[in-house]
Amino acid sequence: MTGSTATGETTTSDGAARPRQLAMVFDLNKCMGCQTCSIACKVLWTREEGEEHHWWMSVNTQPGLGTPKDWESMGGGWRDGQPVPGHQPTRAEFGGGWKFNHQDVMFGGKGRQTHLQPVDTGDGTTRWGMNWDEDQGGGTYPNSYYFYLPRLCNHCTHPVCVSACPSGAMYKRAEDGVVLRDETVCQGARFCMEACPYKKISFNYVRGVAQHCIACFPRLEAGVAPACARQCPGRLVFVGDAADPHGPIHRLVHDWQVALPLHEEYGTGPNIFYVPPLSPARLNDDFSIDEETPRIPPEYLESLFGPRVHAALDRLRSELATVRSGGTSELLDTLIVYHWNELFGPYTTDPSTLDRSPERVAVQLGPTANRSS
Amino acid sequence: MVSLTLSDLSGAADPGDPADPAWAGVPAVTVPLAPVPVDAQPNAYIRASWADRPYGRTPTADVAAATVGDRLLLRLSWEGSGEAPGEFPDACGALFPGGQGPALPATMGSAEEPVTLWQWRDRTEAQQQAQPAARHLVARGPGVFRPAAGGGELSAAALRTGGRWAVVLSGPRDVLGDDARVAVAVWDGPSDERAGIGAVSAEWAAVVR
Numbered sequence: 001m002t003g004s005t006a007t008g009e010t011t012t013s014d015g016a017a018r019p020r021q022l023a024m025v026f027d028l029n030k031c032m033g034c035q036t037c038s039i040a041c042k043v044l045w046t047r048e049e050g051e052e053h054h055w056w057m058s059v060n061t062q063p064g065l066g067t068p069k070d071w072e073s074m075g076g077g078w079r080d081g082q083p084v085p086g087h088q089p090t091r092a093e094f095g096g097g098w099k100f101n102h103q104d105v106m107f108g109g110k111g112r113q114t115h116l117q118p119v120d121t122g123d124g125t126t127r128w129g130m131n132w133d134e135d136q137g138g139g140t141y142p143n144s145y146y147f148y149l150p151r152l153c154n155h156c157t158h159p160v161c162v163s164a165c166p167s168g169a170m171y172k173r174a175e176d177g178v179v180l181r182d183e184t185v186c187q188g189a190r191f192c193m194e195a196c197p198y199k200k201i202s203f204n205y206v207r208g209v210a211q212h213c214i215a216c217f218p219r220l221e222a223g224v225a226p227a228c229a230r231q232c233p234g235r236l237v238f239v240g241d242a243a244d245p246h247g248p249i250h251r252l253v254h255d256w257q258v259a260l261p262l263h264e265e266y267g268t269g270p271n272i273f274y275v276p277p278l279s280p281a282r283l284n285d286d287f288s289i290d291e292e293t294p295r296i297p298p299e300y301l302e303s304l305f306g307p308r309v310h311a312a313l314d315r316l317r318s319e320l321a322t323v324r325s326g327g328t329s330e331l332l333d334t335l336i337v338y339h340w341n342e343l344f345g346p347y348t349t350d351p352s353t354l355d356r357s358p359e360r361v362a363v364q365l366g367p368t369a370n371r372s373s
Numbered sequence: 374m375v376s377l378t379l380s381d382l383s384g385a386a387d388p389g390d391p392a393d394p395a396w397a398g399v400p401a402v403t404v405p406l407a408p409v410p411v412d413a414q415p416n417a418y419i420r421a422s423w424a425d426r427p428y429g430r431t432p433t434a435d436v437a438a439a440t441v442g443d444r445l446l447l448r449l450s451w452e453g454s455g456e457a458p459g460e461f462p463d464a465c466g467a468l469f470p471g472g473q474g475p476a477l478p479a480t481m482g483s484a485e486e487p488v489t490l491w492q493w494r495d496r497t498e499a500q501q502q503a504q505p506a507a508r509h510l511v512a513r514g515p516g517v518f519r520p521a522a523g524g525g526e527l528s529a530a531a532l533r534t535g536g537r538w539a540v541v542l543s544g545p546r547d548v549l550g551d552d553a554r555v556a557v558a559v560w561d562g563p564s565d566e567r568a569g570i571g572a573v574s575a576e577w578a579a580v581v582r
Contacts, residue, residue, distance in 0.1 A: 049503070082421065083416075083417050083418040083422075085421055085422040088565075090459075090460055091460070160418065163418055164418035166415045166514075166517055166518075166568050166569060167516065167517060167519060168517070168519075185520070187510075187518050187568060188567075189516060190461075191419055191422075191568070194422065195418050203460075206500055206502075207503045207504055208496070
């Protein structure tokens with residue numbers, strides 16, 4: 001049983017303050033794979049040298065090998081309270097960050113002999129990249145299927161990356177549960193990259209430090225939602241405190257139980273949740289409609305979101321049926337998001353209203369991160 | 374205990390260069406290295422990951438020591454594994470307990486007895502523009518490294534001949550402190566060695582002035 005104080009602080013039934021935890025819910029039924037979230041993050045955070053191949057926010061087609069390539073087979077996480085050894089994704093497995101032959105095509109007089117393409121640097125990085133297997137999906141005609149899966153750091157409740165760091169550069173902020181790294185302390189050992197089962201930590205080979213999504217913490221501190229969420233044209237990303245019993249995240253995750261973590265079995269307690277995708281009915285061989293069988297195999301969704309995905313999909317289908325028969329659904333009204341700012345919990349400040357002078361926006365990640373011990 | 378005798382290279386043309394002929398006249402000592410114990414690694418993740426995986430693959434390093442004014446120069450030389458480069462660079466370091474410190478260098482210091490670490494990593498010129506190849510650290514255990522506050526300018530130059538590295542580390546001489554001991558460490562990059570996963574001197578070497 002939880003409640004809220006007048007200041008919005010979350011409390012338990014015995015009145016004790018519960019730690020705040022930033023959480024997000026992505027409604028996969030609304031994600032169209034436009035990558036606006038990815039670009040919003042890229043433009044804001046990873047434009048410097050050494051970050052060319054970084055995609056702290058990325059959207060991949062499912063089923064697919066994802067980013068880095070085949071990340072789900074790389075290990076990491078916790079099992080029975082013990083860390084699971086993992087593979088450090090290589091630069092080639094991330095791929096991307098390409099340089100193109102603009103000179104040849106545009107100015108080198110070879111415009112009729114070649115076409116615009118990445119320059120092969122011989123290190124395998126041109127053979128994979130973020131969203132490489134876009135829209136390939138699974139199944140066979142006429143029952144082929146795919147959906148999009150946005151991924152970022154899960155800012156886990158039990159972050160194995162923090163536990164694996166030998167230098168103590170990584171930490172989880174007490175005030176909002178955001179997992180951060182002091183880049184002035186990071187020694188580039190990359191055990192965090194091995195240990196993270198979601199493989200959402202990248203390495204900056206120029207600066208010699210690992211880097212990952214910082215949940216746009218300078219924006220959070222100014223009351224602004226993370227860029228990936230605010231820029232999403234599909235209005236599908238909820239942001240807020242996971243423990244706020246009145247917030248949509250708590251209701252979607254705990255009350256209606258239609259938002260689920262990705263690969264909960266990894267044991268890190270992810271704080272990014274997903275409303276699983278519904279799909280049209282399968283077609284039989286004679287092209288009649290099999291109303292009882294969704295085109296996206298439920299067992300595939302279970303492999304991503306666990307066995308609770310079936311109940312979540314049943315709940316969504318039930319609510320849809322209620323509305324179709326003239327009833328109302330608070331759950332569907334919540335997911336529809338009639339009012340944009342309802343997505344963002346306490347982070348509704350318009351960034352254009354902030355002081356954007358260079359002195360104000362200069363952010364040094366290490367020293368300014370409000371570090372808790 | 375191994376002893377290193379300091380030579381005065383004030384007259385050398387470029388003592389910071391490992392190829393400078395003056396180093397031929399400086400006595401080098403072969404220091405045995407051993408893997409940093411897996412049980413001493415700082416967290417359960419690293420212990421679990423490396424419990425059954427060999428590391429510390431560099432058996433020995435040749436070490437010579439010299440001074441130029443108030444600068445201490447250490448020339449480390451070792452045979453690389455020869456394996457194809459991977460994600461991690463070859464690296465070496467010198468550990469200094471200063472006036473106090475642990476009895477053995479095997480754990481690269483401890484929380485109670487930190488040691489100074491001069492570390493060199495094989496970095497490209499572009500990488501060195503963002504972060505120099507040499508860095509001055511405080512070690513409080515295997516891989517428990519943090520940037521040292523102050524400590525003076527540290528520089529390094531490296532030369533690879535065939536599979537053999539020669540690196541000269543140059544920093545303030547007062548790092549030796551009162552008891553003038555030093556240990557060396559080598560990380561074999563192709564074997565994914567880094568942080569506390571590497572080879573370190575089995576015992577301190579005395580630096581004889």
